[in-house]
Amino acid sequence: MLIEFSVSNFQSIAEQQTLSMLPAxxxxxxxETGNPYYPNVLRIGGLFGANGSGKTSFLNAIQTFQNIVVNSAKYTAGxxxxxxxxxxxxxxxGSPTSFEIIFKGLVSSDVWRYGITLDGERVHKEWLYQRTADTGRERKTFVRNGQTISATKSLGLSKALLERVTGKNQLLLSKLEQFSGEDEIPAMVWIKLFLRPVLSSSNWFQSVTGRKLLTEQHSSQITELLKSIGMNFESIRLKERSVVENSPEETAIMTGDKHIxxxxxxxMAYYLELEFERRDRSGSSQPIYFHExxxxxxxxxxxxxxxxxVIRMGMTIVVDELNQSFHPEFLRLIVELFRSPEANFDSAQLIFSAHDTSVMSILERDELWITEKQPDGATHLYSLAELGTAKAGGPRRRGVFGKHYLENKYGGLPEIDLIRAVKAMKSLESSDAQEA
Structure with missing residues (x-):
């Protein structure tokens, strides 16, 4: 479970900004985490704000952090x-970027705090601490300053060896996994496998669903989920086709736009041909290709x-523009799925950004985060819970947050200058007339 994620000096983020899943x-x-220091965390975190305010920058930070952790052991000199x-x-x-994440591990209720400070050339600092469930106290696993490492014996590898094999542009955590053999590094497992950023629309995501439909175990789950959100079809027909990579046949498939x-x-390259079987006006079955x-x-x-x-494995999914291209009621359904103990049976979390303000009114104030661009261009991230309670003039635990947001009670709205836009269009008209 994600507890907190912090980042500084990354894209539109200057000073440290923190997303906390700790409840108000x-x-x-x-x-429930089972750890006395952080007994509970939220299931949902939603980011809202104007275009260019930094929502994507913050979520990109999570993805970039994971990418570096997973891949840095493969980096070569330079x-x-x-x-x-x-x-x-x-x-x-010219200063380094910093990331820090706090999360509950998988097997036990121990909480890990892992952070890195680095630039494009080298790792300046790296640290890993473990907060045990029995005492709630935090213990150092390792601290790295440049190429100097201070570590406990629990790492299983000598400090001298680690200093020798860890390159200046590589993370110690990544090297530990590389040298650990069959022994899993608990912190690495969660970051690598259970933190799931989904930040761009891609045919790859469609192929994930398609491949699941090929298996009997998941086919009924996917079909029922799609029908539950109002997709009208009798059945789904799926064929898998294999061709030699980079062949003329593959080129024809890719340009034909009928395969995923x-x-x-x-x-060999594998493609999925997908059809939805629908009833026509006469009651006959009619196939509709996916691309249609x-x-x-x-x-x-x-x-x-x-x-x-994500729900089956208890992952933390991070999605940018979750409501893009589909009806807001589906976004509401996703939120309710993650909230439901019956549906979300293994402690999955959802962190997302969206522009649809209607969903704000089904979220509670500590589930709502606003990104606002400051006059100097830097992103400021804050929760509605930080504005105080209703008694102190802040928002209630629940409320018509979407309406109040659009009334600019919480900040984060774009600055729109209609007169300036009209003048720009009129000057364009004058320019076109002169050219004519």
Whole structure:
């Protein structure tokens, strides 16, 4: 379970910004951690704000952090670390980026705090602490300053060896996994497998759902989920086709737009041909190719398979623009699925960004986060719970947050200048007349 994620000096983020899944007093939809220091966390976190306010930058930070942790052991000397500092401050352009994550592990109720400070060339600092469930006290696992490592014996590898094999652009946590053999590194397992960023629409997501439909175990789950959100079809027909990679036949398939790319193996590429069987006016069955469906239908299909994975495994999913291309009622359904103890039986969490303000009114104040662009271009992230309780002039635990947000009671709205836009269009008209 994710407890907190913090980032500084990354893309539109200058000073440290933190998303916390710790609940405010009176929160309704909680997960139990079993750790006395952090007994409960929220199931849902929703980010709202104007275009360009930094929602995507913050979620990108989570994805970039995971990418570096997972892949840094493969970096060779000279490989760049993929971080982009805040560019609107001269002092920050040459300064390192920092990430820190706090989360509950998988097997026990221990809580881990892991952080890194790095730039494009090297890792400046790295630290890992463990807060045990029995005492709630935090213990150091390792701390790294440059190439100097201070570690406990529980790592199983000598400090001298770790200093020798860990490159300046590699993370110690990644190298530990590389040298651990069959022994799992609990912190690495969660970051690598149970943190699930989904930040761009892609045929890959559609292929995840498609491949699940090929298995009897998941086919009925996917079908029922799609029908529960109003997708009207009798059945789904799916064929898998294999062709030689980079062949003329594969080129024809890719340009034909009737197949979904699935995967490659042994020089062969695999594609899925998908049809929805629908009834025509006479009652006969009529196949509709997947590419003939609306963008909304394709988006719903793509996310369905991932949702089944996330909820079944108890992952933390991070989605940018969750409501893109489909009806807001589906976003409400997703939120309710994660809230329901019956549906969300293994402590999965949902963190998302959206522009649809209607869903704000079914969230509680500590589940709602606003991104606001400051005058200097930096992103400020804050929760409605930080505005105080209703007695102190802040929002109630529940309320018409979408309406109040649009009334600019919480900030985060874009600054719109209609007169300026009209003048710009009129000057364009004058320019066109002169050219004519």
């Amino acid at each position: 007093k009176g929160s309704s939809y909680l997960l 490989d760049k670390i993929p971080v982009t500092p805040f560019k609107l401050d001269e002092s920050l352009r 790319y699935s995967h490659s193996s042994g020089g 469906e609306s963008l909304g239908t394709r988006a719903l299909f793509g996310i369905a398979g991932i949702l089944v994975d």
